[in-house]
Amino acid sequence: MQPGMDHLDALEAQSIYIFREAFARLKKLALLWSLGKDSNVMIWLARKAFFGRVPFPALHVDTEKKFPEMYAFRDHYSKEWGLDLKVDYCPPVEAIDPTLPPAARSAARKTEGLKLALNKYGFDGLIAGIRRDEEATRAKERVFSPRGTEGGWDVRDQPPEFWDQFNASPPPGAHLRIHPILHWTEADIWAYTKRENIPIIPLYLAKDGKRYRSLGDADITFPVPSTASSIDEILVELEGTKIPERAGRALDHETEDAFERLRVAGYL
């Protein structure tokens, strides 16, 4: 971090750099818009990087099981922000690997939906809003992360990545995941959302003693106890908590390796 820049300035500048690298080096990009707090920050950063516009589609891979507030948010802000919104649907749960635990199996629909969308549009780069601090396996991610032709992630054979020089040449048929906010924390996301006045889905704020820290499918995502009814209060809450962000995401906790298996198969 350089003098004259605060922590959020430094995070923002790095993310913008990553967006511009992705746009310069890949041919057909899309931004994965999950409607959550992280991907909304990503869209904001993309607009900063490209001076007000997002020069690639925002792809929503829809499980059709999101909260109504999320759909309302999508329909409103895709227009207001001038996004090239593409909505694609996930296959039914019956089509998914039955050996996965129930919540992971449900979440794996998204992986399959993503594969279908990739084949349909032929994207060579997908911009995703994962963060290192969210989950142990995500901490090992690269900023430019190659995926196999089946969309899989080979954590054992990741290319070196240093000095902001990125591996951006996916083999034919494969694609890259680009992670512009990999280096952000949950608290950074909230502090930036507040500073930039980025709209959020109200589910993140406490109601009747509970709020959602992370938003997924309505049937496998649960609120956590909280009295934080504003972003400032969320920041204070995060300062003291030792509860993991994804505590309310059932799929993470079924077995010790459920999430990793999902990720190796191509989950975000």
Place this chain on the structure above:
Amino acid sequence: MNIIASNLASNATLATPNGTTRPQVRIVIVGHVDHGKSTLVGRLLHETGSLPDGKLEMLKAVSARRGMPFEWSFLLDALQTERDQGITIDTTQIRFRTRSRDVVLIDAPGHAEFLRNMITGAAQADGAVLIIDALEGVRDQTRRHGYLLHLLGVKQVAVVVNKMDRVDFSAERFGVIRDEITAHLTGLGLAPTAVIPISARDGDGVSERTAKIDWYNGPTVVEAIDALHPARPLDELALRLPVQAIYKFDDRRIVAGRIESGGLTAGDEIVIMPAGKIARIRSVEGWPSSPADAQGAGRSVGITLDRELFVERGDVIAHVGSAPRDTRRIRARIFWLHEQPLAAGASILLRLGNKETRAVVVAIEKAVDPGELSSAETKAIARNHVGEIDISLSQPLAADPYVDNPRTGRLVIEVNGRIAGGGLVLSVDAGQRAVPVDIVPVESALRPDERSARYRHNGAVVWLTGLPGSGKSTLARALERKLFSDGGSPILLDGDTLRAGLNGDLGFSPQDRTENIRRLAEVATHLARNGHVAIVAAVSPLREDRAAARRIADNVFREVYVATPADVCERRDPKGHYAKARAGVLHGFTGIGNDYQPPESVELAIDTSSCTVSDATDEIERMLIRTGILFDEVTDLAANI
């Protein structure tokens, strides 16, 4: 990981908004495999109270289920594959706090097979903790990691000597290892900030100086981490804005990039390297609003220029007068990660900043295994080894030596679309010609003797040097007219005329003057090789520059010293330059003062204050006949008429 910051000690700090006010340092933990990195990290998190609720219990339960005793390293080995192998295969990042720092801890693997991951982790760090097993001592991977920290530019290293419990907390054993590693790191220019005896398993030396190490009075690991400094400021260096892209989303043409060093503001006069085109920054653009103040290092910016110039991704924008060098040749010290050793003659893809160019490795020197104590030099750089390479680039680029600018002085090498190595720029050879691997000069359709038969002369560079006002241009024009009327092919290259076009990017700094002379010499030599007589009129005050021009033109170079006395030159003052210089409005003017270095040996010296223009021209012609440029039949023919 899901590890959220908490205070080291109850009275350590007041709660601050996350990460916004305290300095953040990024630390990598490196060292030989099995020397205890992950154990140290687990212990650090425990001792700083940074573990999420239930995490320790969960891992203890997992261990029990697997019938294994609990290990601190399990905290990090969250991946199934890692647990199975018992080694860290990729970097993991954990956050915690010390008294005065927010720490991002990067745990990098120690296994040689995963050196690429260690580099990925270490390249992000401000400081490093190098861990050594007290029983095993300094091992090959300890040395290799030490060397790589140095190559990656990590300048702060704390050493911990772990597993002191295995050597009965022997101060003597600790002393031996401390001296060995201190000598090794100091030899790399990387003196350790501390060497600390610890037992990560039991907690000695991590956050407390326990009774078992009462003979040690240096800092604990936590104190040593607390003493590391954040990254060094880049604002103080010269402006470097590598161009990422040009955007034309609307009527603005925005040049986008991240300021790697220095700063900029609207109105700045800039130069775009390597082409050397000069422009002014018209505006600094932004969204939702444009920034009003100056922008410093680290910012991702967009600017517009005051004129339409060809700018492309990979160019580097700098301030006029402090530009990086443009070059086709680079010498670098690199580390190599690819299975296939890097050998001389290899064709590679090089990335430096946002520039990408094909290149050829011309030479390899000092290729060694940095893990070995006295490693034999090899011809190729093997995987996980280091070496110095000379690289010839197919396109020119702008670069700085690493010592001048750490951001624009480093490069990576790509093989088959994947980063295979990286390193630091040791030197850039400005102006040196690329080794002609990709360059295939097209030969002229005409033979030299065909031209000389028509022109009745051979090709030459006639280089007129002397003070401003000495009569160089006058003589050059007279000579041009004379040779032309004799059927020859003279071409006048005037220093000032070329500055209006070809050399329009050059100013009057010593480097720019040297480059001006080099280009004049190159153009003149090209003409001479094609049978013309290139007449160069240029002050060219430095002996060294003229010697360089003679080297370029070689055997066709004919130097004429126009040795008119200084007072005569000033009296003539045909361009009014002397007057301006005396009035103090023309800087860097050669003429008043002693900055003209008269030649010591030339083909001809003429004092124009004591002869006519036509006498002087004749004298030059006679010299050219005498030295085999002009065919003297011309005069014979004239005599026979």
